[in-house]
Amino acid sequence: MTPENQAKMVADFIQNMPHAKALSMLVERSGAGEAVISMPYDTRLIGDPETGVIHGGAVSALMDTCCGTAVMCHPNAGVPTATLDLRIDYMRSATPGDRITATASCYHVTRNVAFVRAVATDADTDRPVATATGAFTVPQQKAVTS
Template identity: 60%
Template sequence: MSDSQPNVQRFIDALPHACDLGLQAEPGCGGGVARMSMPYDPKIVGDPRSGVIHGGAVSALMDTCSGAAVLSHPDYVGATATLDLRIDYMRPATPGQTIHARAECYHVTRSVAFVRVTAHDDLSDPPVASGHGAFTMTHGAKS
């Protein structure tokens, strides 16, 4: 797998909400796989009593990571946008811990890319959240 971490970071840097969340590309990106992290920040806590990060911030991480996976796919030829993203939240993220996401673009058609994504903190099982989605794929991609 080629490491497309710099390309993924450029994608993140072009998205104001991703910058505000502190998203960072991680090593191991390329070939339809993207990895990124979101550091713990009190600004994105959803419940001040527990210190748990808001689910909306987790979903933004997972959506951005999924889009980056499409962009890193060998059949990618243009722009992408989220058509559908279903996220199942398995447990609250542990307060104070960075959340890491890994997305894989596992199938593409002429116009749609299909992605699986998970988010973890320092505990690997169960994940904080798991999801799958469909993203636009510019016409011209291999089927």
């Protein structure tokens, strides 16, 4: 499979996950161990009723999906993958009404583990809303062969 086909297949797979659909996630870009996924603001996701700021849990779901996607489209990792550990740092509240975009990249991949970093922003792209670091499983037999 070509890298382009692999990226397309991964994007389709991600967007068809029931929970990704429930949050209306959109794969903006994926390939070569990187992914960009966005999610619209939704009042059902509010975590702080006073301000209308969305719950950290929804941001976690976006981060986890984005990191997993980056692993799945890495030439030395592939499908399937599972999260071993994910840490999210919440830098500030996302602005209510803004779309949230996560960008993830695999910064190191071994035969067994992929190490991933991600950052999430709202409309103000200079000030991150949250960052994430995670470790993901790499399939035993390399799924991606060209």
